[in-house]
Amino acid sequence: MTLTIENILLIGSLLLFISLFAGKTSTKFGVPVLILFLSIGMLAGSDGIGGIYFDNPKIAQFIGIIALNFILFSGGLDTDFKTINPILWKGITLSSLGVLITAVTLGIFVWLLTDFTIYESILLGSIVSSTDSAAVFSILRSKGLALKNNLRPTLELESGSNDPMAYVLTIVFTGLVVNQDATLLGAIPILLKQIIIGGILGFVFGKTATWAINKIKLDYEGLYIVLGIAIMFFSFSFTDFIGGNGFLAVYISAIFIGNQDIIHKKKYIKSFDSFAWLMQIILFVTLGLLVFPKQLIPIIGLGLIISVILILVARPLSVFISLIPFKTPFKDKIFISWVGLRGAVPIVFATYPLIAGVEKANMIFNIVFFISLTSVLIQGTTLTYIAKWLNLSLPSEMKQLNQIDRELQDSIKSIFKIVEIPENSKAIGKQIYELNFPKTALISIIKRNKSFITPNGSTILEKSDKLFIISETDDELQNVYNSLDIKKQNL
16 A cells, blocks of 8 residues: 555555554553554554655654654653753753764674774764654653662753754764765864754743743733644754754753743643653654564574674773763673664664665664664563662652652642732732742632632732732742732731
8 A cells, every 4th residue: 555645644544543542551661662653653654564664864864853852842841940950960961972872882793793984874873862752752651660860860861862962863874874974083073063052042942932921912822832832943053053052952942931921831741741742653653664573583693683782892991981080880881882772763763764875774773763762672571670670760759659640749748828919919910920930839720809810920910919929938928928919027
């Protein structure tokens, strides 16, 4: 069967239904849902029972770029800066130096084992050098894995921020393979330019987007999500247009936005989480369709050897070297080394050599696909057992708490108070987001005259409003009074 304009929505919706139901049952058997999404794509492909012929790397790459934008933006929005701040430099080191060491180490082994040139070998190493954010976010969160020593934020920060480095290395070494006259030294300025521009514009777009979301008055709540999507795509495309790293810009801007007080913040986080899951399914199924399983058979032996070297040598070496400046327990390093999950991102990056016409591009793509498959299957299914074996998982009670949505946790407070806005309060006429309201306190409802209002960031306070305040501590309650310009003793 060939995909056409007439049947693409029908086939796509059927594959989506199958993926959702397969994902629901997969947790019962401990199989990562991402593996099932890939498998469904492969089964639906020309070598499978579906017989759908799809062999277009450009379309797959386009879908991959869109999907990665949503996945990175969602991950950034859901990243609490207070959580990652203690491990910020550790995560950045892993996502930069760690990626480089992985790429070079694996590249050298591939060069020694195959007839690949050194540049072709390091190109393969670069493509699989980053941990996959979709795989890490999905597996850690679906398993509700609660870890000691800030391990979880470290892993999520690394996986969310290391794709840009792998992307740059992939582009650089693809160019070196295609253009024999190019030199590695000449590629260094490109690498620095990508990272510096991407980082700066990410912050600029995040700050500008926060202002725009809060100041632009849109008629319908749903349009704010549309505004967020427009901001996300503009951040990526403009940064990429001027030579920066668009993926890095998207991730940094999302982290900035997610840690500010913005209108409809909960809706943003929930909506983009849904978008990210949708994009993961579409991306993995698409990449499953793109691969021809029959072509994987000849490279199984080589692919398995390279996978073992990546899992047991290149990844651990990069982790242990990168973490030398930090006081990291040996068990933590072992676990971080094991969570070197490869997923859809390396497969997307493997389309760049295909499109560029690299001689061994098809073989590289099949090896990368096999590596991603084995990584998610072997490492993804054993994370919980490795964490328990290393005594790094938290007790079951804390694990259950970890599974509760972060927003819900923030809503569970210990102090309840009804506060009335006096006529001389400076808070009158202001929107809630303008009040610098404490993050650990919540206005659950507002009583205005005889009606009750469910507040959001854009709600304007009026004289004599009665606010139902829920707070964690007395100190935070005092901060509520301060933000509302109310004296505690008058209440």
